[in-house]
Amino acid sequence: MQENTRNTIFLEDAEILAQQAFEQEQYVLRVKAPKCAASAQPGQFAHIQCDPQRLMRRPLSIMRACASEGWVEFLYKAVGAGTELLAKRAVGETINVMGPIGRPFELNTNKPRALLLGGGVGIPPMICLSEYIKDNQTEITPVVFMGSEVPFPFQRKASALALDGIEASVSDGLPLLEEWGIPSRLASLQNYDGVYQGYITDLARDWLNALSEAQRQQVEIYSCGPTPMLKAVAALAKEFNISCQVSLEEYMACAVGGCAGCVVKVKTKEGEAMKRVCVDGPVFEASTVFA
Template identity: 55%
Template structure:
């Protein structure tokens, strides 16, 4: 068991700056956590105390980070007792936070056309990565996001053209549109402006419009539930594209001690069991879902 993560995870008392539910059962939490904000990278997460009476923490992805002002933003869905307790925490109260944790996305400068695929609570890391890349020169991020619940962000018809998409794919997140990041939405629940299908459907439509030379500039980065990530890996393989995936997994300690979140990963030495918390959560798609 390696110890490469030692000295990179910080424990701090984080003050709640904002906390509200932009959609049913989905909450947006902003925390003053300067140590985490200073070091966090897209794809990493925090292990957060939900309530002083609850000893077990919950792993939650980072959605946005402001290093200068020292805050981090988290979008979470209420799925159990811990996150239900977390919804009761008010502005001004404090929570114990460990982070940032895990291996982040590592964009390849040789492939500057970045396709960001997010499903459900897998959307936050994609927004974080879009925010980071749009601030740097040379990158061309584009996002395809899907949700079966109402989107917890303002949406609107997009004015940023993405060729080759179905005519029902007109909606975008207002936040990404304001950043100049092209984005389209999908849902199987008939949400307005959303493509009636999956994010991988939209991505396939788009990739089919690109020639071989254009595809050599493309890489895929994704986060979402296991069936979606398997489909992303298959899509990347079909178009001969590199892909990095952020896995969702149940965690107890989240710092590599309990080995309760291990998954089989293909390595140059053969198959090995890797901890999603500190060896991931980001892995190469072909390592986690080999052909």
């Protein structure tokens, strides 16, 4: 994995360009942050001051970044005082953005079948990685599965892009990915029409089982989501002997490696070590974090 990227972190007063609300307090925020946009990579995040009333920042995964237009986009859920204040901020107002932060995903061109698994607020890095692959890695073919137990923060759309091993009744995907020519499917336990009724790892298993052994050897998994989901993804990768990178979600204070408030235990060549999710991660090899 790459060395940390602390020397490319920028602090910017960013104008809010858009703030779109979805069901159950979910929001897509777009800000003008050209320095962050120019350096952002899939798997990285920004540390955002939600409101002058709250000095503590909130880490938000980067969902999209456009270097040519200088904007960065985030998906977040208003679940506490900070993000609730952020949700009240209006277009034209300014928020302070520090980023991009962290170790990004590393694409493996020797594994041209990329399986992207995003759950809940772990969906944004998968969209970011999908767009990066589309624009920069034409030799890699991504397949994206996303899960949520609240309404998806976008309008679902029946996909015209077929996937082996996936039943025809599991039809819905993300319209943006459909526009990019990237097949996607959705999973949930909420009985949505067109959505897989079950866990995202079970949906991924159906797809993997439809591949030949030679095809499975071409797969690398990239994933982000809550810890229980990532444990299941790591177990899936071990089951099929597939390499897997995971982006961890942790509470953090400084987000630049100073406070060590976001450490996790990681297996290294020298033995177990405590690593900071903010700068040593958030992306790690799954096998080094989950047994």
